[in-house]
Amino acid sequence: MNLKELYQEIILDHGKNPRNLRKTENFNKEATGYNPLCGDKVHIYLKLNENKKVEDISFEGSGCAISMASASIMTDLIRGRNENEVNEIVKDFLYMIKEKPELSSKNLKDDEKTKLMCLSGVKQYPMRVKCATLSWHTLTSAIDNSKKEVNTEKLD
Amino acid sequence: MNLKELYQEIILDHGKNPRNLRKTENFNKEATGYNPLCGDKVHIYLKLNENKKVEDISFEGSGCAISMASASIMTDLIRGRNENEVNEIVKDFLYMIKEKPELSSKNLKDDEKTKLMCLSGVKQYPMRVKCATLSWHTLTSAIDNSKKEVNTEKLD
Amino acid sequence: MNLVNIKNQFPIFSKKINNKDLIYLDSSNSSQKPKLVIDRLNSFYSNEFSNVGRSVHALAVAATNNYENTRVSVQKYLNAKYKEEIVFTKGATEAINLVASTYGQKYLKEGDEVLITELEHHSNYVPWHYLRNLKKVKIQFAEIDENGDISLESIKKKINSNTKIICITHISNVTGAVLPVKEITELAHSKKIPVLVDGCQGAPHLKLDMQDLDCDFYAISCHKMYGPTGLGILYAKKKWLEELPPYQGGGGMIKEVKKHNITFAELPNKYEAGTMQTAEVVAFDQSIKFIQSLGIENIMKHENELMNYALDVLKKNNSVKIIGNPKKKGAAISFTIEGIHPHDIATILDEDGVAIRAGHHCCQILHEKLGIHATARASLGVYNTKDDIDQLNSSINKCQKIFDLK
Amino acid sequence: MNLVNIKNQFPIFSKKINNKDLIYLDSSNSSQKPKLVIDRLNSFYSNEFSNVGRSVHALAVAATNNYENTRVSVQKYLNAKYKEEIVFTKGATEAINLVASTYGQKYLKEGDEVLITELEHHSNYVPWHYLRNLKKVKIQFAEIDENGDISLESIKKKINSNTKIICITHISNVTGAVLPVKEITELAHSKKIPVLVDGCQGAPHLKLDMQDLDCDFYAISCHKMYGPTGLGILYAKKKWLEELPPYQGGGGMIKEVKKHNITFAELPNKYEAGTMQTAEVVAFDQSIKFIQSLGIENIMKHENELMNYALDVLKKNNSVKIIGNPKKKGAAISFTIEGIHPHDIATILDEDGVAIRAGHHCCQILHEKLGIHATARASLGVYNTKDDIDQLNSSINKCQKIFDLK
Numbered sequence A, B: 001m002n003l004k005e006l007y008q009e010i011i012l013d014h015g016k017n018p019r020n021l022r023k024t025e026n027f028n029k030e031a032t033g034y035n036p037l038c039g040d041k042v043h044i045y046l047k048l049n050e051n052k053k054v055e056d057i058s059f060e061g062s063g064c065a066i067s068m069a070s071a072s073i074m075t076d077l078i079r080g081r082n083e084n085e086v087n088e089i090v091k092d093f094l095y096m097i098k099e100k101p102e103l104s105s106k107n108l109k110d111d112e113k114t115k116l117m118c119l120s121g122v123k124q125y126p127m128r129v130k131c132a133t134l135s136w137h138t139l140t141s142a143i144d145n146s147k148k149e150v151n152t153e154k155l156d
Numbered sequence C, D: 001m002n003l004v005n006i007k008n009q010f011p012i013f014s015k016k017i018n019n020k021d022l023i024y025l026d027s028s029n030s031s032q033k034p035k036l037v038i039d040r041l042n043s044f045y046s047n048e049f050s051n052v053g054r055s056v057h058a059l060a061v062a063a064t065n066n067y068e069n070t071r072v073s074v075q076k077y078l079n080a081k082y083k084e085e086i087v088f089t090k091g092a093t094e095a096i097n098l099v100a101s102t103y104g105q106k107y108l109k110e111g112d113e114v115l116i117t118e119l120e121h122h123s124n125y126v127p128w129h130y131l132r133n134l135k136k137v138k139i140q141f142a143e144i145d146e147n148g149d150i151s152l153e154s155i156k157k158k159i160n161s162n163t164k165i166i167c168i169t170h171i172s173n174v175t176g177a178v179l180p181v182k183e184i185t186e187l188a189h190s191k192k193i194p195v196l197v198d199g200c201q202g203a204p205h206l207k208l209d210m211q212d213l214d215c216d217f218y219a220i221s222c223h224k225m226y227g228p229t230g231l232g233i234l235y236a237k238k239k240w241l242e243e244l245p246p247y248q249g250g251g252g253m254i255k256e257v258k259k260h261n262i263t264f265a266e267l268p269n270k271y272e273a274g275t276m277q278t279a280e281v282v283a284f285d286q287s288i289k290f291i292q293s294l295g296i297e298n299i300m301k302h303e304n305e306l307m308n309y310a311l312d313v314l315k316k317n318n319s320v321k322i323i324g325n326p327k328k329k330g331a332a333i334s335f336t337i338e339g340i341h342p343h344d345i346a347t348i349l350d351e352d353g354v355a356i357r358a359g360h361h362c363c364q365i366l367h368e369k370l371g372i373h374a375t376a377r378a379s380l381g382v383y384n385t386k387d388d389i390d391q392l393n394s395s396i397n398k399c400q401k402i403f404d405l406k
């Protein structure tokens, strides 16, 4: 295990100063995610336009450095993409966190991949994987418009 | 442990041919005893006269050699005694079965003591003590006129 | 595979009981434990112990993984569709109470009927009896035939439009009768009635496939499956676990707790309140490994041969009366000897190191039906041999001698 | 008595975690197990195993005696009046569920109130919440003061003529606050209200005397008391166990079973349905012996000194904010570090072999009241030392460094 890999500079930065930590005005999709283990919660707000493109995305909530950084980096990356791209990226990220060594999405540029790969350190910390994936699962739930709340217990 | 001590001739005899296995006519005291471990049951019927003397005592039920012999020997011994004597003998018997090496009741003649001591073999078989004491506890319950059923679980 | 030297794998068989070799014929009550399982308890407590699911430190992570691995092993062993369908309980008794309590609370009302059989263990009757008191539910008993079998027909007879659940044992712990649970389940489902199977005696002795059996609930006692005490399993179809209310409440089974409301965790956590039997679950993985290392088919063949041998031997013994004559018989033979009470038989056999059980075996309904208070029961485990049966028989002859001679 | 070399008695402390010595500060979650206890499990399964209470063979007799001996040891340890007042359960969670379910069923009706506190663990809230849904019972929360204490006064405030039971923790598993349970019980009894004490954190750390405390129910988790997992204890006054209906139904807890009715066994069997945790109960006798060999007064003194030392050290550490400042504090210190989430603290500490817990510790009500989602918690056991506290402190400093540097 390697703490330095887990707490990289970019994680600590996004953890302390999370981007998009606010509530999108006139959002038209939303979902809440729980981590019952620690009581942490995240709320994702989305504004999709008529072409199913993400006009804005934001989040509210509190959590550990990993979960805040993950939500922060995610929201930064997702804005401006259409629904299909978003779904593909989410899938790729979750797959990477759990099984693959790398990201393979063609919708991500190299520097974007590098950014996301900073979160890959959690692989060595099984109890922390939930922290990294909570906001991503919640995003999927928001897009699917499923009213069900996301619960990391079920998902990872 | 010693099976021969447990299954003495007198026990086997009383077990096979229990005395007083019937229902006293015009009984005025009765009680039922259970052994939930094996489902065995004994029902004691008493007829006490106005001087609180046992005019008749009998029992119904089925059980192992030890419990049948114990009820059989007990009923034989108790008939004709008054309530105080009965209580004293029951106490002495239960005390002997559980703790003392011998009987000390002044209400028992030597040959009666010898007969009862045949049941002392169960001491070496803790799970069988209940078999030997069930009818005795039930007798006490009948005398006390307590409506509560006897249950060996509670008593030994 | 030759199952002859299995006793070597069980430390207890190297010990003397009353200065005799132990002839253990009480496995339907609880099985002995293989070294593998005992050692795993030991190593887990000595090197790896932590509570699961709650802390993020290394020991807790490893313990949680071990715990969840057993769930997956059980899922695979039972061929359950989802690992969330495996709920750990204190025992089969708790598993059945869980279903009776939650199903009863949500689905049963006055006049509804619970259909059980005359063969049921108290653990598959008392929990339903509670609903008789609490909700005025009725309990119907499917009747045994002259062989002690429960036929599909006898179940059919008691089904009516009020029947809301059918609860049957897989194998009788008294007569060893194997019930046609798959056919009963098919029949029940054709009438939209769920089926609970008390698998206490099924799980240690039969090849199980939940998806093929298709029952809704299946209750298991791990201590009868070469596992530690204090542990059982409820298999339940996911849709039931999702639909039913939670059972015990406490830590680990909640989602969000507020002063005015509480929401509950997802499966499988919803039904695992409080600190669970961490070490027992971790060690039970080794019980499954033990069974798999022998192969359940081999175990079935071995036990079957032994059962046939025992029936042969005991039928030839004129003093012995075997209780029930089921078409398919597994695990247990109960018998009586004219003139000798089962408790006396058990005590005399014990002197020879032969451990059997005497009593009503928690089946008073069946004993009442048969008109007897108690029976003696010899039950088999994977470690038993023909020699064990021969010793049983000769000790039975000794009973006869003691009671005849005098 | 000098409690310095206690770690020797616990095999796990001779192991390395992440190549570091294990600094185990998660005993409020579950304690480590002494060799005595592990060995007893081993020897019982290897040499003596049998189910209890049901068979009459030698192994069963010995196992039953061992099992009942533990009941007597527990009775004596708790100074309970009768051994029948000791009921073995799966854990404290089951013990509380047992009381909530049976007391609720018999005595609670719409409008009645259950009084708990803001400090309660989910295990002492969720079971009562069920009655809110099932019976429209109300739940009142006695409030903590600014130090995190529950005063007699705060209980008094919430008692009214509808209060039907008071359920309080002995020691908070978050702040370590020790509640005045004896005074609360006196007050409650003066109003004829029974009291349940959640003794999970009390039992391992305090000298207990049930007759002096006089509470009606006391729930214990054996795995927090240096005992095996899967075992708990409900102490309950005999009159309650006699009056209340049985809880789970099954083998061993019945008297007579008929098709139309069932009667129940006497105490303590009435509340011990199905095969119990035989080996766990037998081994728990050694946990009590272990505690007695050190002496609970010595344990209290040792843990007290350690707690004061830890408070000293952590109060000097400016980055640490300790949660709650109770007058009497036992067992646990919860804290936060500004800008670092407890989960991150726990992960960083774990790298140094320091095992703590992060989260809401099954006390969401308290965390909501305090306005925080999660805390980090270091909790003490008899094996902890001042060195452990020093290591905790220096690892906390490392957190600070990691989060400050970048």
Ligand SMILES: Cc1ncc(COP(=O)(O)O)c(C=O)c1O
Residues within 6 Å of the ligand: C250, C251, C273, C274, C275, C276, D028, D029, D091, D092, D093, D094, D121, D123, D124, D169, D171, D172, D173, D198, D200, D201, D221, D232, D362
């Ligand atoms: C105060 C308190 N109550 C109840 C419990 C629940 O105990 P268990 O999980 O052993 O059932 C715990 C421990 O988790 C506790 O600390």
Ligand SMILES: Cc1ncc(COP(=O)(O)O)c(C=O)c1O
Residues within 6 Å of the ligand: C028, C029, C091, C092, C093, C094, C121, C123, C124, C169, C171, C172, C173, C198, C200, C201, C221, C232, C362, D250, D251, D273, D274, D275, D276
């Ligand atoms: C058929 C059957 N059902 C239920 C039980 C109860 O299982 P447990 O006592 O392990 O809860 C048993 C064993 O005693 C059994 O044989």
